[in-house]
Amino acid sequence: MVLIHTELCDIVGIKHPILQGGMGPYKTEALSIAVANAGALGIISCIGMAATLLPEAAPLDAERLFGTDPPAVILQKSIEVVTKETRSSGGIFGVNVPVASEFILASQMFVEQTIESCKSDSDTERSLRVIVTSAGNPKPWSVLKDEGFIWIHVVPSAYHAKKAEAAGADVIVASGHEGGAHVSWDPVHSMVLVPTVAKAVKTPVVGAGGFCDGSTLAAALCMGAVGIQMGTRFIATKESDFEPMWKQAVIEREERQTLVGRGLFGPMRFLRNRRAEEIVEQTLEDLPNFYLGEPLDSNEKILDLERTGFVDLMDEKEDTALMFGGEVAGRIQDLPSTAELIEGIILEASEVLEKAPNFVVNK
Ligand SMILES: Cc1cc2nc3c(=O)[nH]c(=O)nc-3n(C[C@H](O)[C@H](O)[C@H](O)COP(=O)(O)O)c2cc1C
Structure with a gap:
């Protein structure tokens, strides 16, 4: 079997x-099981679970998606399922906890539940190694290391990477502006961001945003990263776990068919359709108020567009x-199994890296 072993694999x-x-x-949940069983890091996502806390205000009908359990119980059950389903492969997984200030009480609750789940089951303690914090201030989260987790923090700039390094993150994910969902307002893409962050900090850096195959994994390594997040x-x-319609939309969209508009927790990149266009129109209408720093009375309009977007x-x-x-x-034009995808990426990256000396024609 071909392997590309980097510092990230050891950490x-x-x-x-x-x-x-x-x-x-x-x-x-299903994706994290498949990814962990294929030898990469699977991640359980918390952000949607938190919507059950605010049934009135939340942009999505959480009950329809998650049932009636409180969010900590949803996470606890999910951790139990992923632990069980990755036991025989020895797969490793983690939990992503967005730490935006609007979300902070929920963030603490998800972290506490993750710690609790690890304490109460030795298989979970072995396989749930990582917490990935994102979309917020890293400073309060160095406690994750004291609890024995590998702590990964996501950043959009070298400035934020230095803050994550100072806070003690084990790995920093440099997330470029081409990425899906949450992005920074500053449009710095991976080609500039990843090498800039890799030079700015000594902490190992993972590239995110635009990575999908062996050649982009090889490129990330050439730019000083120790791996990729996709x-x-x-x-x-x-x-x-995504709806078949969403999977199909990813396959059908061309590279110019995404749009960035304001979401509830900051800017988001959407696959282009009428809903995304409406959100961008609302964002542009709000723009003068952004710069004036005035309260945004259109919050409710964005929320409505998101809410109906989730219902639809x-x-x-x-x-x-x-x-x-x-x-x-x-x-992206195909729908492989996760194992096929990951094996294909590793094989292609190793071929690209092997051929690399021949890219230069010496005369
Ligand atoms: C549908 C979708 C939802 C996402 N939700 C989250 C999230 O809840 N937390 C987070 O840290 N990042 C989130 N992200 C960002 C991803 O974790 C990842 O960094 C990003 O997708 C990388 O860029 P790529 O889409 O070009 O691969 C999301 C991305 C997508 C596409």
């Missing part, structure tokens, strides 16, 4: 230097469903 204890990105609104590519896999997602209305996705959708 996390995985075979392949590939992380599955956290991806709400789903739990990504979101959009993993949506279009046989096992992923469940009702499989392609044109008005809310679907996030990265520019890399333009490079």
